[in-house]
Amino acid sequence: MSLGRIGQQAKQCLKNQLEYQHLGAFVPSTSNAESVLEHSWAADERHRNGSPLSTIDGQLVAIKDNICTTHQPTTCASETLQAFRSPFSATVVERLKAAGAIVAGKTNLDEFGMGSHSVNSVQGPVKSPGTISASQRSVGGSSGGSALATSTRQCFAALATDTGGSVRLPAAWTGTVGFKPSYGIVSRWGVVAYANSLDTVGVIARSVEAAKQVYDVIKGHDPRDPTTMSSLTRSRINLHLSHRPRNEHLRIGIPREYLLKELHPSIHKHWSLVLQSLRRKGHSIHLTSLPTTKAALAAYYVLAPAEASSNLAKFDGVRYGKKAPNDREKPNVLFSNSRGHNFGAEVRRRILLGSYTLSSTAMDNYFVRAQKVRRLVQDDFNQVFAMKHPLLQHRQEDPSSISTDENGEGTGVDIIITPTSLNLPPLLSSLRSHNKTNDPTNQFQEDVYTVPASLAGLPAISVPVPCNDWQQVGLQVVGQYGDDELVLDAARELEGVLKDGAGATAR
Template sequence: MLSRSIQQAIRHLPSQRTCRYSSVATLKECWNQIDRHNTEINAFISLNDRTLLEKKAVESDHRRSNGTLQSTIDGTTIAIKDNICTSFLPTTCASNMLKDFTSPYDATVVQLLNEAGSLIMGKTNMDEFGMGSTNVHSAFGPVIHPDRSDDIQRSPGGSSGGSAASVAMDMCTAALGSDTGGSVRMPASYCGLVGFKPSYGRCSRHGLISYANSLDTIGILTKDVKSCANVYDIIDKYDEKDPTSIPNELRTELNENDAQLSLQFKNDLNGLVVGVPQEFYVDSLSSEVLTSWRDGIKRLQSLGAKIVSVSIPSVPLALPAYYIIALAEASSNLSRYDGVKYGHRVPDHKLLYDETRSSGFGDEVKKRILLGTHVLTAGTYDTLFLPAQSARRVIQKEFNQVFKQPNLLYSKSKTGQAHVLLVPSATSRAPQLNQLNQGVKAYIDDVMTLPANLAGLPAITVPSTHSIGLQLLGQYGYDNFVLRIAEIMTNGAGLKNGNTL
């Protein structure tokens, strides 16, 4: 996925005679892009030590020349969303509440990336505590979409907008984000990238500062599917520190089934059945999105896939169920920021708790905490929270009934007719910053992505026509299969695709 300038730099290196890729050249170009554009697009909140990364890049190139690479991503430049803990850089969640916080430990995914030899460039901007879909709710200011070809400032999407912008602007090769309701896949759609949300429990959440525990998932942003798969292969590990991590016994069974199905598809999609859920055809879809969706269907058909109409009747309940559950969990999770334990604190004030939280949290976070607290009160817990959880279970069951592959969390019986589902990733192209939706409309933008979070399913956004992404959803645990189908779909003519690592 090297940019043209990176490729040109590599050709002039002596090491290019024996080595196709140079970490030193890539790192240099990434720094150049950061120096030129970060002030403008505001993608990075903090940056790693350049001298240290240059040393690591030289060591990586040395390993490459000796054939002793530590992994497929050894020497790859990677950015980390600023709600994922790092001991060597601050972790702020783009909030004044944590503006002076540096974690005493690395998140498990960060530790795995370091052990694999990757070059962590820095921490990226985001909506505060992951609460937003436009990346304007940040104590460090909004992230600006890298593409300014029409001289209009657009949103890169959120909440992982800084991660998306950093990859789109060639400031790094890949970036980690978090996806609670589409926070990786929507920015990927807006920025013309690949954005992957693995199955819930596949990648460790240890060190990810929680927004909504039962929905949060570490995600990956890259310019092509192969690069995304390489990063996923490193962080797809069991972690005893994460109580939601898929246990090894189930993970082994899922991996075997996943690999067996993936092997059936190599260069085309003959035999693949793709479901198109009718409930995702909502009134808010723009004409550009509809055209892109049709183009994606034609692309899959040209590769040999069979397209079938499927139904997930309870999907219209996903949006209200999601926001009830997510905000309730957020209210509980963020109660720890009380001005006593850690984080921001208003000193010597009689109303310590009230003043600390009032000045530490931004308006959007305070709004969601208040709504979540209301959901959990005695008067509404039974009438809102419990029905939302029931709707979530129904949605999960209906997804299971659509897929050919069984969900091993519930049954080993095959019931459905589709291998994967194809839906848009967003209802429109990237919105203009001066025309962002306000009020309730701002929450509707997640309608295409959040069902996968409620059901815990793997989902990937791939670039399509009209600067809009399309989304492939798979059965729980079949992550490599979803990546495989996405790679075949994006290879060759038809859809945009970058170069591999």
């Protein structure tokens, strides 16, 4: 059986998987080389006959291990699901296969998606390709396996999930593109839930165009997922977008609240240089304000654990999960020890936090207030963007809420550009230090730039800025709800500017 271009690409990906298997990107034994090559041969035949199923027909796409597949286990990197095999595949996986894409395997992650460094995994940590273990850096989380597999060319692209930045942060720290669509654009059916109102299936790829090719395949209404937008709502958004004037040059917003003193100087330099390059190409830069940003991170770490505590209650050792051996020895006790027996420390921590904030004595003080902050975050974005939220046009607009530029013109901005991360990727050895272990909130701060877009359900994409070694920098483009295509177009523009050399002098 001779392999064509597609088959040769697949063969190289399989070779890279063997070369980099010690880095822990893939869950062991979830890739079948024989099956991959067989599907590649079939895809080559379709391409030869001029009848490919899609633009990604024959391409290897990795799947984050909290997205269900029938032919590989779905473990969520947790001891409690090591024996679990799903009887069905997630909608996004079905759509990939229907388009001719080949599942490259399941990728490692933080347990149940809870973490920022992909180290909270029963499979072991995901590590960057440092020459020695002491130089290995964090690849970000929770989708570190998907990001690393893509950056090291073990696959064409990868599916991942983003709850508060889990697609964009790993992309920033591995030199890849990480796209989180608007909430409800892509089906979540078949995705093991962390926080239902925040979880979004996204794409990690090596270019904006590759990310868009995968996104175009997986998006669309799914009647099995009530949180996906209906076809009627999508038509309404498209009609709204068609009436929006498109200018050749973008109005780019820079939120003053994102100019944090804690921002790493190197990231700040790259951000400034890229904005200067965009201005030279005719785009305009406007200082804006998102005042509730300061409370967004705190609100997220109330809301997400609260939803997680409810979602993970099913893994009690009765129907899902493993039963603790000593539970059987106690009379009249069903699952007192099994409930948390197989969860890792970070998952237990967030379940306890979420359970507390949902308790009758704490709900008004924490959960309800966090929901109010979430609405304020959404309102902040709606006041800044020139395009009004397509699903909220029926609400009365407050004239004082319309954003203005330095001349007082109520135009708003088309997109917002910010850093993706607060810091450069830390050494894995520093994460294991005494102080880091005893203060888990240190990892929470890395989500400060990504969480606001998640709370508002907005499309956002991280584009890599060339840097030395694994000192990676990512810049994030955020757009109005439903304006995913403009975000992708802006990311292409940003990608082009970077290829022309913007940011090189900051290295």
